Amino acid sequence: MSEVVEPMRLVHLLRGLTVELDLFGAEFATRNGLHPTDLRALIHLLDAARAGEVVTPGRLGEALRLNSAGTTGLVDRLERLGLIRRERDPQDRRRVRLLVEERAMELGEGFFGGLIGDLVAAMGQFEPGELDTARRFLTAMTGVVAAARET
């Protein structure tokens, strides 16, 4: 059940996967009254929270490629939805800390939970060595795209 793969086929597979993931995200977002940007922000905030990092509007906007006005609007929206809370940084009172609310974690759980479970289950059909190959492959491809972005 093995075959010689043309590189272009893998390129199309990579693209197809991102299309599917984007659509999945967009559909989840609209089902929950969010915009795609809001979901991207939520993911970023949850990742940072798990890593114990402080996120400010500035950092969030930078990550999502929004200007400051757009970022303020985004943060307003997330706050209005009860997903995050603003809190002035007592160390540097120009800064605002974005704190993730319980509700955001639950939403994130709802988004990832099901899908991640399915993905992990599907990975069970692969040998450990194959999963390591997949890891190296994905790492290499991500590196190429990231490098191409710099140019």
Add this chain to the structure above:
Amino acid sequence: MSEVVEPMRLVHLLRGLTVELDLFGAEFATRNGLHPTDLRALIHLLDAARAGEVVTPGRLGEALRLNSAGTTGLVDRLERLGLIRRERDPQDRRRVRLLVEERAMELGEGFFGGLIGDLVAAMGQFEPGELDTARRFLTAMTGVVAAARET
């Protein structure tokens, strides 16, 4: 140089890859005076053209999850940019065929060309068997996401 991979690490890699590809697309789009949606439409149109399929505004809007008003706007925009041309279908004169202009192919080339070359080059570091594993892995993951979207 092989290791036992936790499934969650692969999940994060998949997500990271889509983030990078999305950013790459968004940056390419703005550099060329396009919106992300325009680029997605262009990709869809070029794929269809290569497969010899006829694309109508209806089909395009469906693929991109836009309603008819938004689709008309998108097609207007692409036409104004000289990327596509409208032509009434002589068989069923309610329909409009979207024809890809030369300029769109060149743009697509500019978008994919460089990146695809780099991706294919990076694939050269992998054994044929490893590439086949990657193919099976990506196919499986894409299938899982597509299936999850149905729900």
Add this chain to the structure above:
DNA sequence: GAAAGTATCTCGCTGAGCGAGAGAATAATG
């Protein structure tokens, strides 16, 4: 040939995100 169905477009509107710049706090310089 009237009625129902399909494909596209128009109109008016909402709101995400932009550019410019104001305000508040901190850091650097004389």
Add this chain to the structure above:
DNA sequence: CATTATTCTCTCGCTCAGCGAGATACTTTC
């Protein structure tokens, strides 16, 4: 220390992508 420069966030006014509702033109069905 006072002043100037810098940093972070927010406000204001605006543009335009995309939506809902419905008009229009063409085709199929009965």
